[in-house]
Each structure stands twice: as structure tokens, then as C-alpha cells.
Amino acid sequence: MSVDRSLRMKSSLARHRNVLSRAERVAILKSSGGWDDSRSPLGLPKVSHRKPKAGKKAKKEAAPAGETPAAAPAAAAKPAK
Incomplete structure (x- = not known):
């Protein structure tokens, strides 16, 4: 049986x-x-009592000049058998 919300810690x-x-x-x-x-x-x-906002995710670092961000994960993937 669950505990009622008013009785929780x-x-x-x-x-x-x-x-x-x-x-x-x-x-x-x-x-x-x-x-x-x-x-x-x-x-x-x-x-005033404001609700705090959730923290934002950290931005990923920029890709090196020669690579595009979409090409990097494809190069790391294993080829199909």
C-alpha cells in the first residue's frame, strides 16, 4: 500500500x-x-518567490575545422557484416 502524500517525510x-x-x-x-x-x-x-529554472546543458565543443559534426559519429560506427 502506498503512503499518502500528507504523511510522507x-x-x-x-x-x-x-x-x-x-x-x-x-x-x-x-x-x-x-x-x-x-x-x-x-x-x-x-x-517575490520565484521558481528556479532547470540548469541548461553544457554546449558541446566546436568540431575541428576539417570535420563536420554529422560526419564524426558516422566514422566511428562499425561497418555492417
């Missing part, structure tokens, strides 16, 4: 969420210097 539930809790917004404001401990936690300003 907390580390497996760590993902991007659109809505942050009040404590999370205060923590972001503290790290950016926009929070004073004497302020009320009610009526907090909006905090």
Missing part, C-alpha cells in the same frame, strides 16, 4: 509553493534587510 515534500507562510515571509524579509523586529507580523508586504 518533510524532506520529500520540499518543493516550490506559490503561497508562503507568514514565518517564511518574515524570514525572507529578515535576510533581505526589510524586516524590523518591532513591527507587527500582520499586514506584511508582498515577497
Whole structure:
């Protein structure tokens, strides 16, 4: 039987969420210097929370001047018997 999503370990539930809790917004404001401990936690300003993009794949190095990229794999292939 599978485990319900709400009962899984907390580390497996760590993902991007659109809505942050009040404590999370205060923590972001503290790290950016926009929070004073004497302020009320009610009526907090909006905090941008962007989803990080996946990393791009590294570009392959350019082929030597005499070879074309399509010809290189064909030369390495074994001939048919």
C-alpha cells in the first residue's frame, strides 16, 4: 500500500509553493534587510518567490575545422557484416 502524500517525510515534500507562510515571509524579509523586529507580523508586504529554472546543458565543443559534426559519429560506427 502506498503512503499518502500528507504523511510522507518533510524532506520529500520540499518543493516550490506559490503561497508562503507568514514565518517564511518574515524570514525572507529578515535576510533581505526589510524586516524590523518591532513591527507587527500582520499586514506584511508582498515577497517575490520565484521558481528556479532547470540548469541548461553544457554546449558541446566546436568540431575541428576539417570535420563536420554529422560526419564524426558516422566514422566511428562499425561497418555492417
